[in-house]
Amino acid sequence: MSTETDGSFVDGLEDIERKRLYGRLFVAVCFASTLVGVVALVALLADVLYESWGWVSWEFLTYPPSQAVENFLPGGRGAGIYPALVGSIFLIALTAVFTVFLGVGAAIYLEEYAAESRLKSFVEANIANLAGVPSIVYGLLGLAIFVRWFQLGASLIAGALTLTLLILPIVIVSSQEALRAVPDSQRQAAYGVGATKWQVIRDVVLPRALPGIMTGTILSLSRAIGETAPILMVGASTSLFVAPDGLTSPFSAMPMTIFEWATLPEAEFQHIAAAGIVVLLTILLLMNATAILIRNRYDPRS
């Protein structure tokens, strides 16, 4: 026995060394994959910032767009992204209201009330599939239903409803996950002291799931604010000179205006488009930061 084990642990070291080498190679590959994403993002941001340098000004934020470059320059009459900026903010605010009610409502029903059945599995599978449908298809749907059938025209509300359809599946799925993450022991604790189902959901389940629901919703809204295809189908204007002032007014949105500028022949418009992208990205990053803040701040476990 002892002669067999003596020194046996110093044998086979090469094998261990080789396996360790594989491990290091694996780490290198994973690290490189991480770098690709980070480098791409940094390069994009650097390029946009460089292109837009000097073009983002107070006037840019507060004036309607113009086809003439000189209006964008200091001392010009003033031109910018104002109607599209307001349009985008209104659009996303409306979409937020619709998605929170519909998305969270559907998620609560599916997760807390609906009994396990084939119908429920079927509905859930379809919701998950809808999350993968290209946004242009939602645009066509919005055009057919809201613009034509409901006679809403190329209006702000038609755009918001279309974007709602687009992100609703993602909001439902992420809200369901947040609800599912609430430990059963918490529900049982509430039932144990004689709470009704409604009280359990209102007092225990929703507060606990809310940070997750908010995070999922805000991240979906950040996706919606950058969408171009669906609102293009619904009939958003590429350049509008007044900001929308009601649910049924025509509207523009930042991605539309940016796209319009990028197609103009003058070289300066590339810088102006970049300036528009900076404004869009700033709003987007602010929204994502809010999502992270909510997740960290209102997590009841911390």
Place this chain on the structure above:
Amino acid sequence: METDRARLASRGGEDPDRRTASDRDRRSGTPRAEEPVIESRDLSVFYGEEQALQGIDMSIPERRVTALIGPSGCGKSTFLRSINRMNDLIDVARVEGELYFHGKNVYDDDVDPVALRRKIGMVFQKPNPFPKSIFDNVAYGLRVQGKDDDVERKVRTALERAALLDEVEDRLDESGLDLSGGQQQRLCIARAIAPDPEVILMDEPASALDPVATSQIEDLVEELAREYTVVIVTHNMQQAARISDKTAVFLTGGYLAEFDDTSKIFENPQNQRVEDYITGKFG
């Protein structure tokens, strides 16, 4: 109000009659002819196709500690959860037979499980306080039941009865999650007794705790039996022997092998399998 005052009095030890009566009973271990508060008749529970409880007949006496023991998977927790209909929350669970609470079958159609759970509180295996303040944790049951007058006093009384008030008195607004495991479990006991139920069900309340916290919970259980009927599931036989008046031994497959005074079960069990289990031949 009157019952509250009586309880406060007895908690302060100003009710010598009852205390001695109860103590005498426990020492002698003689069976008492008394009205059972909970009675099961041929109670079976199924999880889908699987039968977890096989026609249980049992009478649980008032203001005593009744322990349910047995190897894992013997159905003791299932029986406990069928008393306050927590099994209703499991989709595939199905109950046959009757379970009487004060002579009323709780599985009758006209019984609202929520109303039942307001009479029969529950403490779970793992401490499960809400991510709320200590005060709000204890007040939760009062609030959902609409007993929210004089919440302050009721919360303090519950905390005191759960032997936790001294440790948390000056930080009632801190999160219940900041307490130690044993304190959390006593907080959950306070939460269960605050709305003043008649029965407290405990599902292995000390199994996740260290020995010191365990013995605190055990003392508390004995104390609570002065006011409440306590039914406690435990996998710890010594614990059952220490704190209970009656013991039910369940065996694998969901059979109730023996149910009697705790002293009898541990000193002179009638059933050979029960004796084997008690003496540690299996389990």
